[in-house]
Amino acid sequence: MTGELSPIDKAKFVAAKRSVDFVEDGMRVGLGTGSTAAWMVRCLGELVCEDGLKIRGVPTSTRTAELAREVGIEVISLDEARWIDVTIDGADEFDGNLNLIKGGGGALLQEKIVATASDQMVVITDAGKEVEKLGAFPLPVEVIPFGWQTTKSLIEELLISMDVLGRDASLRMNGSRPFVTDEGNYILDLHLGRIGDAHQMAMVLNQMPGVVENGLFIDICDVVVVGFGDGRVETRDINDGTVAEDRLDFVETDNLFSDLQD
Numbered sequence: 001m002t003g004e005l006s007p008i009d010k011a012k013f014v015a016a017k018r019s020v021d022f023v024e025d026g027m028r029v030g031l032g033t034g035s036t037a038a039w040m041v042r043c044l045g046e047l048v049c050e051d052g053l054k055i056r057g058v059p060t061s062t063r064t065a066e067l068a069r070e071v072g073i074e075v076i077s078l079d080e081a082r083w084i085d086v087t088i089d090g091a092d093e094f095d096g097n098l099n100l101i102k103g104g105g106g107a108l109l110q111e112k113i114v115a116t117a118s119d120q121m122v123v124i125t126d127a128g129k130e131v132e133k134l135g136a137f138p139l140p141v142e143v144i145p146f147g148w149q150t151t152k153s154l155i156e157e158l159l160i161s162m163d164v165l166g167r168d169a170s171l172r173m174n175g176s177r178p179f180v181t182d183e184g185n186y187i188l189d190l191h192l193g194r195i196g197d198a199h200q201m202a203m204v205l206n207q208m209p210g211v212v213e214n215g216l217f218i219d220i221c222d223v224v225v226v227g228f229g230d231g232r233v234e235t236r237d238i239n240d241g242t243v244a245e246d247r248l249d250f251v252e253t254d255n256l257f258s259d260l261q262d
């Protein structure tokens, strides 16, 4: 079974599998969104159902909430949790300082609120998402639908004065209609190529009327768990500078992985 899996799928899976080591009994856990986070949710579900792990999950999207309930995790809202012990989520890009671009799946707003309300944010990713400078992945910006074309023009004007390679913004579509987020907003994807100063970009974008949030996660992530296609996992902690290397045995994880493919 595992012989048929792509190296990227294996890498995402081993990162997800390793990340649940950060979760302990009694914790309130932020549950990210996306394909890597979905595997983490399933791994947690297995621990809840088979090992009796007691946690409450705060999902970052309706689809993660559905999956969490499906695999047996008690779901609570952020308002019920108030604060979160650890959030585990995927990313679209990360750099050496563990700054991120997120929102490829459109869940950046809830993801950023939940991650910011967490003692610890752990990002799970395959090795191919590491970059020297953020920006090759189009930066998602969530905007309110009212006047979105004006907001888009203003963002494009703003980008002229910024240290970026590209300046185009495109409205994210879902077939022939605009993609709509869980909060009822639209997403503009900014094709920047390379972001010179990600801190400044994140601040400036959020000052624009019509912008709800952007997908730059600056100084939020504490740990990145990087998976490789051969089962290796590297866990980097930005706070203490440690790097731990490990390898997951696919034989142990075969059953769960097979389930995930169904």
Ligand SMILES: O=C[C@H](O)[C@H](O)[C@H](O)COP(=O)(O)O
Pocket (backbone or CB within 6 Å): 032, 033, 034, 035, 036, 037, 089, 090, 091, 092, 102, 103, 104, 105, 106, 107, 108, 111
């Ligand atoms: O909105 C989506 C999230 O930010 C995802 O965590 C991100 O796009 C990574 O997704 P995936 O794990 O599917 O590559």
